[in-house]
Amino acid sequence: MGNDFSKLSPKEFIQTIRTRSHRKAQQAAAATAPTKAVETAPVTSSLTPAPAPAPTAEPPASVVKTSPTDGAVLSDEDAVFWHPSQDDSDREYHKVDSSNYFLPSDMQEQTRLDLQHHMLVMLFKDLIICTPVKEIMTKKSTKVLDVGCAMGTWLDSVYRIYLNPEYHGVDIADELNQWEKMSMAKCIFGNVLEGLPYEENTFNFVHQRLLFTGVPKTKWPAVIAELARVTKSGGWIQLLEYDVVTYRQGPASKALGGTFAAMLDKRGMDIHAGSNLVRYMNEASSNSGGSMSLTNISQKTVSCPIGWGGKVGELFAQDSEKALQSMKAFLPKIMGLTNEAYDALVKENMAECGRNQSFGNFTCVYAQVVKN
Numbered sequence: 506m507g508n509d510f511s512k513l514s515p516k517e518f519i520q521t522i523r524t525r526s527h528r529k530a531q532q533a534a535a536a537t538a539p540t541k542a543v544e545t546a547p548v549t550s551s552l553t554p555a556p557a558p559a560p561t562a563e564p565p566a567s568v569v570k571t572s573p574t575d576g577a578v579l580s581d582e583d584a585v586f587w588h589p590s591q592d593d594s595d596r597e598y599h600k601v602d603s604s605n606y607f608l609p610s611d612m613q614e615q616t617r618l619d620l621q622h623h624m625l626v627m628l629f630k631d632l633i634i635c636t637p638v639k640e641i642m643t644k645k646s647t648k649v650l651d652v653g654c655a656m657g658t659w660l661d662s663v664y665r666i667y668l669n670p671e672y673h674g675v676d677i678a679d680e681l682n683q684w685e686k687m688s689m690a691k692c693i694f695g696n697v698l699e700g701l702p703y704e705e706n707t708f709n710f711v712h713q714r715l716l717f718t719g720v721p722k723t724k725w726p727a728v729i730a731e732l733a734r735v736t737k738s739g740g741w742i743q744l745l746e747y748d749v750v751t752y753r754q755g756p757a758s759k760a761l762g763g764t765f766a767a768m769l770d771k772r773g774m775d776i777h778a779g780s781n782l783v784r785y786m787n788e789a790s791s792n793s794g795g796s797m798s799l800t801n802i803s804q805k806t807v808s809c810p811i812g813w814g815g816k817v818g819e820l821f822a823q824d825s826e827k828a829l830q831s832m833k834a835f836l837p838k839i840m841g842l843t844n845e846a847y848d849a850l851v852k853e854n855m856a857e858c859g860r861n862q863s864f865g866n867f868t869c870v871y872a873q874v875v876k877n
């Protein structure tokens with residue numbers, strides 16, 4: 506099969522993406538999986554920003570130095586605080602009144618998340634699961650949790666490599682449970698902002714990825730403390746987030762990206778969640794009053810091209826375009842645009858990102874939980 510995914514039904518598409526992603530993850534795991542127990546050296550934290558992905562030309566300094574919210578068009582401030590319950594289209598969403606999370610939870614969104622997972626596997630390779638954890642993943646006694654698991658893409662992908670652990674997932678979108686999930690993961694409703702529905706010290710490995718649109722800036726240390734609470738002493742947590750900053754923007758990208766960033770900022774979200782993960786981890790440790798510390802912290806930031814630079818850039822462009830379409834219930838209103846004008850802007854944005862060799866940064870951070 507070529508790359509024309511448009512002819513596939515959502516289910517066929519998901520299967521195709523998951524199979525491909527699984528093959529790549531297997532190759533990465535085969536290259537790195539320990540054949541016997543090895544002692545992992547403490548990993549040093551690298552805080553150096555990632556270089557741009559293979560630039561062919563230096564962008565003008567003025568472009569790089571602009572603020573992420575430059576170009577924001579906020580013509581309807583009320584729409585900034587839009588809640589999914591206001592959408593009367595046929596898109597499905599979580600039903601948690603107190604949650605600021607605004608992306609849909611239907612099959613269309615799941616298609617985007619699977620595509621995005623495929624992109625992240627390519628981008629981070631074996632970091633889909635951090636190196637120190639690989640050893641415990643071979644054990645039957647290991648328990649793994651994915652927070653904000655959606656339909657279980659990450660769990661599914663890890664399970665295909667490591668059959669032995671017991672897998673759990675939690676998400677605020679409980680309609681996800683009606684979906685055809687992977688059978689060996691037990692996925693339940695849970696809101697990480699209000700406490701996870703598990704006893705403390707339950708899991709050996711807790712994973713959370715891309716909740717930057719749902720976790721308020723002030724709640725990040727508490728969320729990380731909650732992940733650590735359900736993790737056993739000596740176990741690991743791993744988070745991956747995105748900074749809502751597009752580098753080498755053109756006008757369309759500034760208007761869309763700037764408005765999206767301004768909207769998130771006004772809603773109290775952190776538009777630099779990826780860059781701030783290590784700081785949030787350190788705050789979680791110091792807030793615990795000495796009862797818990799996160800050690801052996803490791804950070805990896807990777808730049809991802811948007812619409813250029815091969816397959817990974819192609820996938821990120823599709824992911825971004827689908828995400829912008831998923832926000833059609835409120836983003837055009839915020840910007841004072843008709844749906845048609847918004848569609849045209851999204852289209853121009855994608856073309857422009859390819860022309861300008863735009864990119865954004867994803868950051869993966871993992872740490873070991875130690876309880877005193």
Ligand SMILES: C[S@@+](CC[C@H](N)C(=O)[O-])C[C@H]1O[C@@H](n2cnc3c(N)ncnc32)[C@H](O)[C@@H]1O
Pocket residue numbers: 599604606608610618619622652653654655656658659675676677678695696697698713714715716719720
């Ligand atoms: C952008 S999706 C990412 C899904 C998945 N982690 C992945 O990487 O494919 C964010 C997910 O987090 C869930 N979510 C948002 N806020 C949450 C919360 N407070 N507690 C638990 N899940 C949440 C959403 O319902 C959604 O499924």
